[in-house]
Amino acid sequence: MILEHIKEFSRHAHSYDSHTCVQKEVAKYLVSGVKSKPKSILDLGCGSGEVYKNIDWEIEHFVGVDSSQEMSDKHPTCKDIDIINEDFESSTLALKLQPSYDLLISSSALQWSHDIEKMIQFASFTCKEGAFAVFTDKTFETIYTLSGLEVFLPNAQALLKIFEKYFTCKSEIKTFKISFSDNLSAFRYIKQSGVSGGKKRLSVSQTKSLIQNYPLTYLEFEVLFIWGTPKTLEL
Numbered sequence: 001m002i003l004e005h006i007k008e009f010s011r012h013a014h015s016y017d018s019h020t021c022v023q024k025e026v027a028k029y030l031v032s033g034v035k036s037k038p039k040s041i042l043d044l045g046c047g048s049g050e051v052y053k054n055i056d057w058e059i060e061h062f063v064g065v066d067s068s069q070e071m072s073d074k075h076p077t078c079k080d081i082d083i084i085n086e087d088f089e090s091s092t093l094a095l096k097l098q099p100s101y102d103l104l105i106s107s108s109a110l111q112w113s114h115d116i117e118k119m120i121q122f123a124s125f126t127c128k129e130g131a132f133a134v135f136t137d138k139t140f141e142t143i144y145t146l147s148g149l150e151v152f153l154p155n156a157q158a159l160l161k162i163f164e165k166y167f168t169c170k171s172e173i174k175t176f177k178i179s180f181s182d183n184l185s186a187f188r189y190i191k192q193s194g195v196s197g198g199k200k201r202l203s204v205s206q207t208k209s210l211i212q213n214y215p216l217t218y219l220e221f222e223v224l225f226i227w228g229t230p231k232t233l234e235l
């Protein structure tokens, strides 16, 4: 399933920037909650650089990890930035990283982990401070309810419990809405933003009927924000 997300991101990399106002807002808000001005930063699922673009303090080293070549090709480059084109769940990723970073951050990417708890645990061993924004199961809730599709996004409360196992953290659940003048534009946005699963699970006629019968004038998103320090550092 992850591979299909990657293909989806790669396919839409050219249009990603213009169809991602929610992810842009999310990255901006996530970075604004980081107050410590960390010097070394690891960004998991860095994409085209929304996290990096919002950093307004001086840093020494920024490492972005993304499995989509097309997305990471759009990331800003400079001598302080290293981009690793790899799956952040790969067991060999740690070999390419420093033992620890001042900040490990991930915006709009961890919801696709096969094993999100393993990723959160890995994060807690790899940073002095963590900042995470994860799309949750209230995202596109009306579409899931109408279509009967199985929700693949994590539940915010369940996810918060996992974060609290590994981090002493501050959390916030925020909802976002984007309005559209017609349903077709809304469904195009889903396709091009890469927030959907990227897996075609509805037939063409089911999709048509969903587009015709979608009752809202907006798309709904819910994001869990976490800022915290690893509990391992407290031992």
Ligand SMILES: C[S@@+](CC[C@H](N)C(=O)[O-])C[C@H]1O[C@@H](n2cnc3c(N)ncnc32)[C@H](O)[C@@H]1O
Pocket (backbone or CB within 6 Å): 002, 005, 006, 009, 023, 024, 027, 044, 045, 046, 047, 048, 049, 050, 051, 065, 066, 067, 068, 071, 086, 087, 088, 089, 106, 107, 108, 109, 112, 113, 193, 194, 195
């Ligand atoms: C919605 S985009 C967010 C990009 C960026 N963080 C932002 O805020 O705009 C999610 C990114 O995560 C990447 N991604 C998803 N699953 C991944 C995985 N298992 N390993 C590495 N990158 C992954 C995708 O390629 C994509 O670039």
